[in-house]
Amino acid sequence: MSSTDKYTVETITDVRPWTDSLFSFRTTRDRGYRFVPGQFARLGVKGAAEGSIVWRAYSIASAAHDEHLEFFSVVVPNGQFTSRLSKLREGDEIYVERKSYGFLTTDRFQAGKDLWMLATGTGLAPFLSILHDFATWEHYDNLLLVQSVRTQQELAYEDLIRGFEGSEYYGEFAHKLRYARIVTREPVPGTLRDRVTKLLSNGVLEENLGVKLDHDRSRIMLCGNPEMVEDSRKILTERGYRMSRRGDPGHLAVENYW
Ligand code: NAP
Numbered sequence: 001m002s003s004t005d006k007y008t009v010e011t012i013t014d015v016r017p018w019t020d021s022l023f024s025f026r027t028t029r030d031r032g033y034r035f036v037p038g039q040f041a042r043l044g045v046k047g048a049a050e051g052s053i054v055w056r057a058y059s060i061a062s063a064a065h066d067e068h069l070e071f072f073s074v075v076v077p078n079g080q081f082t083s084r085l086s087k088l089r090e091g092d093e094i095y096v097e098r099k100s101y102g103f104l105t106t107d108r109f110q111a112g113k114d115l116w117m118l119a120t121g122t123g124l125a126p127f128l129s130i131l132h133d134f135a136t137w138e139h140y141d142n143l144l145l146v147q148s149v150r151t152q153q154e155l156a157y158e159d160l161i162r163g164f165e166g167s168e169y170y171g172e173f174a175h176k177l178r179y180a181r182i183v184t185r186e187p188v189p190g191t192l193r194d195r196v197t198k199l200l201s202n203g204v205l206e207e208n209l210g211v212k213l214d215h216d217r218s219r220i221m222l223c224g225n226p227e228m229v230e231d232s233r234k235i236l237t238e239r240g241y242r243m244s245r246r247g248d249p250g251h252l253a254v255e256n257y258w
Helices: 080-085 121-131 134-139 158-162 171-176 196-201 204-209 226-238
Strands: 007-019 022-028 040-046 053-059 068-074 093-097 114-120 142-149 177-183 218-224 252-256
Touching: 040 068, 040 080, 053 068, 053 080, 053 093, 053 121, 068 080, 068 121, 114 121, 114 196, 114 226, 121 142, 121 158, 121 218, 134 171, 142 158, 142 204, 158 177, 171 177, 177 204, 196 204, 196 226, 218 226, 226 252
Parallel strands: 114 142, 114 218, 142 177, 218 252
Antiparallel strands: 007 022, 007 093, 022 068, 040 053, 040 093
16 A cells, blocks of 8 residues: 555564563654654554555654654454554554644643653553653653553563663753552562552552642643543542643643553
8 A cells, every 4th residue: 555645654663572462663754744742643554354444543652853653552352453463563564644643742731840640551652752852851840650560571661761861861851750660460579569549549659759749830641541540530630630621721631542
């Protein structure tokens, strides 16, 4: 197939498995493709019927300045899209809609000094892109990244996250990043064990990260499991944090993953 007004044909350049059901992949990027860190792309793979394409939304994990696009995916059992996607290899074609989407972007907020990024599973992806945006490090005093997974093996990108410290570009700001890992289904030293919702309610997350939630300072992004997003949103709304709306900046921005 060839590029159309709606999408471009790209090539998979790298596939990185993390576990049996979790993997990242890179694609070429059309020179005209633009996105704001935190947004998602719509990706297409060939469907079962001749000439058909199946489309899904995927948050972009790579930086806005990268020449490639990177995505982070789970294999959904019997999923039409991910079962095909997980079979793709380097050199295979993938379709990328020309338009980027979504509102999990820091431009939803005004002011604010602490950026909280709470992710479950592959919901980490948009935060990786946001963390590669230099403006984020310049604007905020504290960047609080929370990654909740079921098993230690699922703690993908830990090396990349730890690598901001000592990096040539981000190193001078790296002290601003605080990173909490939550592993809910097995004991792992140095990580938290309870669900992020419980840790938010009982104040342990704030204690662990050494930063208090605060209406003036905190801007909070939630991404991943829809129940986590909904439950966390409720907890925070009850504490007086407001959703950001178009033209009406608040404290919260969210993205559901399925
Ligand atoms: P997950 O079940 O979302 O769990 C990831 C982390 O989130 C775990 O630490 C989990 O804790 C926690 N969590 C789950 N529900 C929560 C809630 N209500 N409040 C607070 N924390 C919560 O795992 P996943 O590996 O990212 O995804 C699991 C399955 O979801 C996949 O196998 C796939 O079938 C499906 N999925 C579908 C899509 C799609 O596009 N259709 C995309 C992503 C995932 P616990 O261990 O306590 O549950």
